[in-house]
C-alpha cells in the first residue's frame with residue numbers, strides 16, 4: 097500500500113509542473129539553476145566530523161515474555177559475565193543476547209578463534225540487532241510485502257570460512273541488543289574475542305544542567321530526549337538511525353529546535369538547510385526528503401506540502417538563533433518560492449485540497465485525520481513566520497502582499513471551518529473535529545486565546561474527537577497549549593505522554609507511540625517502526641525553553 101502510494105506520489109510529483117507556476121516562479125527557476133551547485137558545495141563544507149566511541153557489551157541478557165512489558169517482552173540480566181564468551185566454546189551454547197547498556201548507532205565487529213583443532217569447515221551465524229526487546233523477538237519473515245523494505249530490519253547472515261577471523265558488519269546499525277545465533281557449525285570449538293560496537297554521532301558539547309528541584313520524570317525525559325537527538329545527529333539530521341537514515345524537512349525543523357536549546361551544533365542545521373535547497377528540482381518545490389549519499393540530484397522525489405512550508409520556519413529559527421544573515425539571505429529565495437508555490441493552491445483564501453491531491457500532507461501518523469483545516473492553519477502560520485524572516489532580512493518589500501494573505505486566510509478559516517456554537521474547528525466533508533485542526537488554528541492565531549482554550553477543552557473532553565497518533569503531532573499540541581496559556585496542562589501532558597514511553601522502558605523515544613496500542617505501526621509491521629526517532633526528541637526544546645513550566 098505504502099509502496100503504491102509512494103509510486104503515485106513520485107509520478108504525481110514528476111508531473112507537477114510548469115503550468116502551475118506563475119511567470120515569477122519561472123524566473124525563479126532560472127535563478128535557481130545556477131545557485132543549486134553552490135548551495136550543495138556549502139552544504140558539503142558543513143559536513144560534521146563524527147565522534148567515535150568503542151562500546152563493549154555490558155551484560156548477557158535473556159528475553160522474558162511478559163504481558164505487562166512493552167510489546168510483551170523484557171530483558172533480564174543473567175549472572176554470566178560477557179567474558180565467558182571469550183573463555184568458553186560457543187559451540188554448545190549456540191545463542192547469546194548481548195546488551196550494550198544503551199542505544200547506539202554505528203558498527204558491530206567481533207573476532208572468532210578456533211580452540212582445539214584447525215578450521216575444517218565454515219561456520220555460519222545469524223546476527224540480529226534490536227532497538228527494543230519486542231523487535232528481537234519478532235519473526236522478521238512475517239513482514240508483509242506491503243510494508244517498507246524487509247532489508248531495513250536488522251539481521252545479517254555471516255559465514256566465516258576460516259579462523260581466526262574478524263567479522264565486521266558492513267551496514268551501519270542502531271540498537272541496544274545484539275543476538276548471535278550459531279546456524280551451522282563444525283567439529284572444532286571456538287571462542288569470541290573483542291566484541292565491539294563503534295558508536296558514532298556528530299552531537300558534541302555539554303548540555304546545560306536542569307534546575308535543581310526539577311521533577312525527576314522531567315529529568316529522565318530530558319535525558320532520553322538528548323540521547324534520541326544525539327543518535328539522530330549524524331552527517332545530517334536523520335529521522336531515525338535505524339530507518340530511514342535520511343533528512344526530512346519536518347524532522348529537521350524539530351531536531352534543529354531541540355539542538356538550538358541543547359547541543360547548539362548549528363553547523364549541522366546549516367548543512368541540512370543548504371542540502372535541501374541544493375537538491376531542489378527545477379520547479380523550485382522542495383523535496384520533503386533527500387538522500388545525502390546520491391552523487392547527483394535525482395529526477396524524482398517526494399514532495400510534502402506541509403513540510404515544504406515549514407522550511408521557512410526552520411530557516412527563521414536558525415537565523416534568530418545564530419544571527420547568520422548570510423545563510424538566511426542566500427536561502428531566502430527558497431522560502432519565498434515555497435510560499436508562492438503553495439499560494440497557487442488557494443481558492444477564495446482557502447487551501448484547495450481538491451487541487452493538490454498529488455502532494456503528501458504528513459501532519460501525523462493517523463490515516464483517519466482530515467488534513468484540510470490543519471493544512472489551512474499550517475499554511476497561515478508558515479506565511480506569517482516567513483514574512484517575519486523577510487522583515488529581518490529587510491526584504492519585506494518583495495512580499496508586501498503576504499500580511500494581507502495571512503489576514504484573509506484567517507478570516508476565511510473562521511467562515512469555512514469554525515463552528516461558533518461548539519467553539520471548535522471542523523474539517524472535511526464529515527466535519528471532523530480533531531486535535532490537530534484546533535492546534536494549527538491556534539498556532540496560526542486564527543483563534544484568539546480564549547477561543548483556543550475553549551477548542552482544546554472541547555477535544556480533550558470528547559472521546560469521539562480524532563486524537564493524536566505520533567510524538568511529531570504531540571509536539572505541536574504542546575506548543576499550542578503553551579501558546580494559549582495552558583502551560584500547566586502542557587506539562588502534565590508531556591509527563592504523561594513521553595513519561596509513558598519512559599515507564600515502558602524506552603532508551604530513546606519512538607517514532608510512533610499510542611499509549612493504548614504497543615503494536616501500532618504505519619508500516620503494518622511494528623518491528624519496522626523506528627524506536628529512536630528524531631521527531632520525538634522535542635521535550636528537550638520545551639524543557640530548556642520554558643523553564644518556568646518544566647524546570648521545577
Ligand code: RAM
Nearest residue numbers: 335339340344346347458
Ligand atoms: C517517515 C520518516 C519521517 C517522516 C516521514 C514523513 O518515513 O521516518 O520521520 O518525516 O516518514
